[in-house]
């Protein structure tokens with residue numbers, strides 16, 4: 001039958017690869033001391049649209065409830081979890097989750113994420129834990145040579161604050177910076193501020209690359225104390241990652257935030273071959289301000305589809321096919337028990353031979369069973 005645009009059925013490998021990713025993710029999280037959390041799929045829209053969060057209602061799957069309030073399908077785990085944890089006591093906490101998010105502005109509508117949220121941990125500790133946890137998951141899945149990109153909301157924002165921008169121009173500048181359109185960035189900045197700030201803004205467009213970029217910009221911004229301390233922070237985080245044997249680290253000092261609630265370090269993970277973004281996250285202390293709290297909060301979420309497409313699941317187990325009839329089903333079940341740690345598939349007739357390492361047929365005569373290898 002028909003499905004609404006964006007909804008789809010999935011079968012076989014697509015589903016099992018996803019389950020495999022989720023199982024490995026869960027295993028790593030448990031071993032690193034995370035606790036599991038789940039929130040409802042249906043929430044009030046205001047949880048995500050209030051001024052502290054700033055997500056856009058038009059991008060959500062929504063409807064009116066009987067009381068006239070707008071309800072939505074969960075568009076974001078991080079915000080939902082902040083709501084759920086807002087009454088928790090003040091002690092370091094590491095939470096892990098898996099499930100769908102729904103986005104009307106994206107072709108697939110339903111996306112599967114697995115993520116972590118860490119609160120009340122000292123900044124560097126929470127940030128490095130998020131990334132080291134992500135690295136362990138990738139390693140467990142056999143994904144080597146992934147790339148971590150580090151950015152920080154504070155650099156772009158501190159330069160943008162030197163300009164007198166209307167809301168429209170602020171949005172234009174953000175887009176131009178995001179798309180790395182240097183001339184446009186310079187022009188908007190110059191029209192709304194000094195030439196000097198405009199030049200620095202334009203320089204920010206090119207401020208990405210390997211770790212050396214930090215040294216270069218430390219020199220360039222030696223008189224800008226707030227930016228210098230951000231660069232120091234990124235350097236410390238990168239050092240912890242490198243000392244822990246992380247993959248390659250990329251720096252993008254001009255990165256603008258992809259979610260309105262980020263306030264501090266931002267990170268993304270790229271897959272080696274496809275270049276797909278397999279995880280994304282960052283610091284979001286601001287999100288807790290809506291509950292009158294000032295706390296340290298950081299986390300990231302994996303895009304399960306991107307990861308599932310990348311991994312090639314190899315099942316080394318033997319596959320046995322037992323051909324049985326109604327009268328030999330109970331016997332087949334006994335026979336199954338003799339094949340420990342094998343995949344045993346009971347079928348009414350011989351299926352595709354290439355799928356199995358061994359095919360056994362149970363013959364019945366006079367109430368006696370005989371097993372014949374085919």
Ligand SMILES: N[C@@H](Cc1c[nH]c[nH+]1)C(=O)O
Nearest residue numbers: 078280281282299300301
């Ligand atoms: N919720 C973010 C990921 C994230 C988790 N924690 C912080 N950020 C996203 O969907 O991209």
